[in-house]
Amino acid sequence: MAAAENKNLAVKASGLVKWFGEGEAKTVAVRGVSFEAYFGEMLYIEGPSGSGKTTLLSMISGILRPNSGSVTVEGKDIWNLTNDQLADFRLNTVGFVFQDYHLFPRLSTRENVAIPLILKKVGWDEAMDRAIEYLEVVGLRERAHLQPVKLSGGEQQRVAIARAIASRPDLLIFDEPTASLDGDTGRRIVDFVKNNILNDKRCIMIVTHDNRIFEFADRIMRMEDGMIKGMEKGGNEK
Amino acid sequence: MKGILKIAYKLLVNDKGKFAALLVGITFAVFLMNMMTSMFAGILNKSSATVINIGARMWVMDPAVKTVASSIPMPDYVLDAVRSIKGVRYAVPLYSGGALVKLADGTYQNVTVLGLDDASLFGRPQLIEGRIEDIYSDNAFIVVKDSEYPKLGSPKIGTQFELNDHRVVITGLARVTTSGLFGVPTLYTTYTRAIQYIPNPRFTLSYILVEPKSRAAVPYIQKQIKALGYEALTNEQFMKKISNFYMYQTGLGTNVFLMTIISFIVGLSISGQTFYTFILENLDRFGAIKAIGARGRELVYMILFQAAFTALIGYGLGIGLSSLIIFLAKLRISSYAAMVTYRNLALAFVMVLVIAGISSYIGVRKVIKIEPFDIFRG
Known part of the structure; x- marks a missing residue:
């Protein structure tokens, strides 16, 4: 916990419980999970399929309401917010990088990156200019005019990262970022995120099973059957 | 946004x-x-071409009339009765009927004949050739130069043909707002000549065209004419009646x-x-x-x-x-x-x-x- 001890608290989850269905069909996905995440750290959530890690991440990021428990992000209990306030919270505080990227194939790379800015009511021209800046951060400035389908998997992942950081979020959520990439590309992407996207004012949480990228983690939270089975130092902290 | x-x-x-x-x-x-x-x-x-082209404010007819082409002749006294109604500025007769014309080349052609009031020529079309007063000359007819006009061999002023064994002489070419539905050329003449040339039943008065003194007089005129056993419609009402017939009674x-x-x-x-x-x-x-x-x-x-x-x-x-x-x-x-x-x-x-x-x-x-x-x- 060396990294955590010296850093400010970003996320505090307390007693999170989430179940789906009712009666005999009831499935408990997360069973009373509590943990803390800090600014400046890269926290991995690891575990087998069905262990509840995606459900947990969804509750942390304000897209899935828990049945009980609370989530405090930057000191604010997000599940006390109204739906509109939650949408604003996600827009201003959280950046998402989805497993399948979910880039609009009919929009240019630049327009895809600009979407969060447009949602934040930034003017079209300014949003496009700023999107170029974020594409430059991920090394894709020269690909700005292309549609995502013309890019490789790794490049699409970087576009998704550019889109996620475009709203300057404090909390970045990655869902299986290397699942669709070959080993080398996956490692390069995470290395890039570690060195270029992570900073002292940002917390990155990554759901993954890919042990090839564990070396970049500050901490690894292991989940099983909806519960935390252990919290370990990642390769970066050892 | x-x-x-x-x-x-x-x-x-x-x-x-x-x-x-x-x-x-x-x-x-x-x-x-x-x-x-x-x-x-x-x-x-x-289907309302005649109503539009004649331009009368009110039409008096038998209540059983469905379209302008299917007129039911009324006795002449109705005209006098209508003229005597308070609120009527003037009322004139109109003849509307079909006839068969024999062209110079020996072929036959159906035509619509409209007979205008001899004195006023109320409802006359706009002439593009000829003089309106020539309608009073012997056998005079005015032909409407519309899409059906060539069916009469594109007659000119002076062209002659036969109508029910009567000689017809074209004395004018006219233009109207709307041509008819049934693809039949239209001839205008005087009311007297129309009923003389075309075989008729006992009564000859197809319609009575009425000009009310004011818009306010219309309901009263309609009420009085209804009391006579006939129907008086404004031009809009008549067109609506014709539309309703085609809309609901023809499929x-x-x-x-x-x-x-x-x-x-x-x-x-x-x-x-x-x-x-x-x-x-x-x-x-x-x-x-x-x-x-x-x-x-x-x-x-x-x-x-x-x-x-x-x-x-x-x-x-x-x-x-x-x-x-x-x-x-x-x-x-x-x-x-x-x-x-x-x-x-x-x-x-x-x-x-x-x-x-x-x-x-x-x-x-x-x-x-x-x-x-x-x-x-x-």
């Missing part, structure tokens, strides 16, 4: 295949609806109604299905935008904008295409009965809005229901 609508616009138009399919669906539906309703409007307009209205509904369903099917596919294909991305922080109503605006934009473009194309076809058809066949009216345009517009509304409703329901968690869960 402008930015999000621009994104919606780009999502729509950049998907060229689907955008084209959506446009084809709506354009086709609007085209068919406008063609059908325009043809119907044209037919109704032509024409039902056919046009069915065709319009079928066009609507075809358009709705193509557009609705394509729009639904478009939404389904982009559903996970809409979910991603929702996860990123878009509010539900912003996604709804995006979909409504896409549906409205497609509908308006399709509407414009459909109206433009149908108007062009009607214009070209009228160039080739001047008697082509189609008329684009504001009512038709409004009807097609409402139908298109309904298509867009139903199509977007399906999309909106999908997008509203999508949970960002589903995007995470895959």
Whole structure:
């Protein structure tokens, strides 16, 4: 916990419980999970399929309401917010990088990156200019005019990262970022995120099973059957 | 909001295949609806051609009259009775009937003969050749130079032919606002000559044309004429009566109604299905935008904008295409009965809005229901 001890608290989850269905069909996905995440750290959530890690991440990021428990992000209990306030919270505080990227194939790379800015009511021209800046951060400035389908998997992942950081979020959520990439590309992407996207004012949480990228983690939270089975130092902290 | 609508616009138009399919669906539906309703409007307009061309404010007739062509002759005393009604400025007789003309080449042609009041010539057409006073010369008739005019061998002033063994001499060529529905040339003459040339039953008075002293006098005149056992209608009421006959008693209205509904369903099917596919294909991305922080109503605006934009473009194309076809058809066949009216345009517009509304409703329901968690869960 060396990294955590010296850093400010970003996320505090307390007693999170989430179940789906009712009666005999009831499935408990997360069973009373509590943990803390800090600014400046890269926290991995690891575990087998069905262990509840995606459900947990969804509750942390304000897209899935828990049945009980609370989530405090930057000191604010997000599940006390109204739906509109939650949408604003996600827009201003959280950046998402989805497993399948979910880039609009009919929009240019630049327009895809600009979407969060447009949602934040930034003017079209300014949003496009700023999107170029974020594409430059991920090394894709020269690909700005292309549609995502013309890019490789790794490049699409970087576009998704550019889109996620475009709203300057404090909390970045990655869902299986290397699942669709070959080993080398996956490692390069995470290395890039570690060195270029992570900073002292940002917390990155990554759901993954890919042990090839564990070396970049500050901490690894292991989940099983909806519960935390252990919290370990990642390769970066050892 | 402008930015999000621009994104919606780009999502729509950049998907060229689907955008084209959506446009084809709506354009086709609007085209068919406008063609059908325009043809119907044209037919109704032509069916009231005599009412429009004569231009009388009120028409007195037998209550059993359904269309202007099917007049039921009235006795002459009705004319005197109408003239004596308080509120009538003047009333004149009109003869309307059909006859057979034998042309110079020996062929026969049906014609409509309108006999105007000898004294006033009320309802006379606008002459483009000849002098109106020549109608009083022997055997004088005026021919209407419309799309049916060539059927009489394109007669000129002085051209002669036979009508029921009577000599007819053309003394004028006239222009009217609307030509008739049945493709028959029209001749004008005096009332006296018309009833003299054309064999008639006991009564000869087809209609009485009435000019009321004021608009306020109309109901009183109608009441008095009803007491006589006849019916007095304003020109609008008469045209409405004729329209109702064709609409409800000939099957024409039902056919046009069915065709319009079928066009609507075809358009709705193509557009609705394509729009639904478009939404389904982009559903996970809409979910991603929702996860990123878009509010539900912003996604709804995006979909409504896409549906409205497609509908308006399709509407414009459909109206433009149908108007062009009607214009070209009228160039080739001047008697082509189609008329684009504001009512038709409004009807097609409402139908298109309904298509867009139903199509977007399906999309909106999908997008509203999508949970960002589903995007995470895959």
